[in-house]
Amino acid sequence: MRLKNRVAYYFVSRLFWLMLIWGLLIVLSVILFSFFLSHNKKETPQLSISNIVEGTVVVDQKLSIGSKIKEDMVKNNMWVQVLDGQGNEVFSFNVPKSVPNHYTPGELVSDYLYPAKKGFQLSTWYKTIDNQDLTWVLGKPMTDNNPFQYWVNNLWILSIIIIGILIALFFGRQLGAPLLYIVSWIESLSLGKYEEPFYNRKFNSKRHWRNKAEYKTYKELTQALSRLTSTLERNKEERRLLEKTREEWMAGVSHDLKTPLSVIKGYTVLLSSHEHDWEQDKVRHFSEIMGERVEYMEQLIEDFNLTFQLKNDTIPIQLEQKDLVNVLKDILEQLKKMPESKNKVFSFETNKEQIFLNMDTKYLKRAFENLIANSIKHNPPDTKIKIILYEDLSHPRQIRVLIEDDGVGMDQETIERLFDRYFRGTSATSNNSGTGLGMAIARQIIIANGGDIKINSKPQLGTQFNITFMQ
Numbered sequence: 001m002r003l004k005n006r007v008a009y010y011f012v013s014r015l016f017w018l019m020l021i022w023g024l025l026i027v028l029s030v031i032l033f034s035f036f037l038s039h040n041k042k043e044t045p046q047l048s049i050s051n052i053v054e055g056t057v058v059v060d061q062k063l064s065i066g067s068k069i070k071e072d073m074v075k076n077n078m079w080v081q082v083l084d085g086q087g088n089e090v091f092s093f094n095v096p097k098s099v100p101n102h103y104t105p106g107e108l109v110s111d112y113l114y115p116a117k118k119g120f121q122l123s124t125w126y127k128t129i130d131n132q133d134l135t136w137v138l139g140k141p142m143t144d145n146n147p148f149q150y151w152v153n154n155l156w157i158l159s160i161i162i163i164g165i166l167i168a169l170f171f172g173r174q175l176g177a178p179l180l181y182i183v184s185w186i187e188s189l190s191l192g193k194y195e196e197p198f199y200n201r202k203f204n205s206k207r208h209w210r211n212k213a214e215y216k217t218y219k220e221l222t223q224a225l226s227r228l229t230s231t232l233e234r235n236k237e238e239r240r241l242l243e244k245t246r247e248e249w250m251a252g253v254s255h256d257l258k259t260p261l262s263v264i265k266g267y268t269v270l271l272s273s274h275e276h277d278w279e280q281d282k283v284r285h286f287s288e289i290m291g292e293r294v295e296y297m298e299q300l301i302e303d304f305n306l307t308f309q310l311k312n313d314t315i316p317i318q319l320e321q322k323d324l325v326n327v328l329k330d331i332l333e334q335l336k337k338m339p340e341s342k343n344k345v346f347s348f349e350t351n352k353e354q355i356f357l358n359m360d361t362k363y364l365k366r367a368f369e370n371l372i373a374n375s376i377k378h379n380p381p382d383t384k385i386k387i388i389l390y391e392d393l394s395h396p397r398q399i400r401v402l403i404e405d406d407g408v409g410m411d412q413e414t415i416e417r418l419f420d421r422y423f424r425g426t427s428a429t430s431n432n433s434g435t436g437l438g439m440a441i442a443r444q445i446i447i448a449n450g451g452d453i454k455i456n457s458k459p460q461l462g463t464q465f466n467i468t469f470m471q
Contacts, residue, residue, distance in 0.1 A: 021167055029160060047072050049123045049138040052080055058130060063091035081137040090134070099139065108137070178218050185225050194233035196226070257300065260293030303437040310444035317360045317448050324357045324399065325350055328387055331368050335376060343381035351390040357399055357469055359449050367445035370438040371403050371465050379407030397471040406462040415455050419443040
């Protein structure tokens with residue numbers, strides 16, 4: 001069931017149960033009140049109040065009742081009071097001393113509804129005689145004089161109110177608790193606290209709160225919030241690590257720039273000095289050194305621009321069919337001329353004389369140069385470096401390039417961070433004069449050409465770059 005349908009069902013079902021429970025309480029209240037009222041009706045006197053009213057006469061402007069009615073009232077232990085419009089007694093017969101001779105409207109109604117309160121049952125009648133509004137009150141002691149019934153009625157009304165409040169709180173908690181939990185979670189995320197709300201974490205440890213119906217209703221939403229929380233926390237940690245790495249990289253780059261600049265500045269001071277008259281060979285030698293330092297700085301700036309262009313997909317990749325065998329052979333021949341390539345052993349293998357790939361030759365050469373140069377620069381003398389190129393017969397249309405060496409290898413942390421921007425390895429045998437962008441650029445170029453790259457490496461056992469392209 002989809003989330004919106006389940007939420008709708010949850011609210012409708014809870015509303016149904018709320019209405020059903022309230023309905024049952026009302027029905028039960030009616031039944032109980034009917035029981036008490038019917039119980040009171042069993043105490044109804046055998047002598048009808050209407051007969052007493054009809055038997056009431058005015059004699060010498062005073063009210064009176066017949067002797068037969070009086071006998072019946074005495075026989076049945078009954079009494080009668082006649083009240084005027086202000087509730088004052090104007091006539092009475094056989095009234096006990098405990099019965100008041102004046103009633104307020106509320107008092108008369110209360111005594112009528114709750115006979116157990118004062119121990120007698122009342123019946124009333126209203127009639128106008130000689131333009132005077134009169135009220136007859138017929139009373140009789142209750143056979144079951146139990147005042148507890150009065151308090152039971154009051155307690156029942158109070159219990160109905162309390163039960164109603166408890167039901168409202170229960171359903172309010174069922175409906176509102178998950179929403180308050182989700183809102184508090186979102187509020188925590190907005191404040192940068194990438195964790196579940198603290199007051200619900202105790203439930204999380206027991207893992208039973210998620211099984212409650214009110215929380216299971218929002219299962220997809222809580223799962224999405226949990227994934228979002230994990231992602232935000234992970235991104236926060238990655239940003240922290242990236243910031244730390246970038247600061248370290250900036251410090252390294254600043255040092256790397258300061259060194260060639262210091263050299264250039266030094267030779268510039270020497271060449272501009274009037275105290276020396278340099279020979280042409282010396283001037284040329286100084287210029288070559290300065291040119292190398294300028295070239296390094298240009299390479300650093302180019303790498304910096306290229307990695308951001310690749311990251312933002314702003315470089316137009318020009319794909320065309322080229323022979324990858326010749327491309328790799330050319331790269332290898334050029335890299336053999338590097339000073340670091342001395343005392344390194346190179347080999348190249350392929351299962352076909354020509355293997356064509358749809359690629360951008362300019363940038364892909366840059367990627368392979370960075371990968372092979374990594375094996376050259378960061379390994380000791382006599383390291384064997386092998387490039388293997390072949391079409392994978394077990395997976396048609398796949399081209400694989402393996403760049404292997406038997407050098408110092410890498411630990412797991414270096415493998416995981418090798419393709420991060422600004423990261424430079426810290427091996428004691430490594431040459432750390434690089435920009436820290438070469439491996440990131442190589443990976444981005446390979447992906448832009450439709451390829452994939454993986455690393456297999458162990459300390460002191462060498463490194464293998466496994467690159468796969470689809471034809």
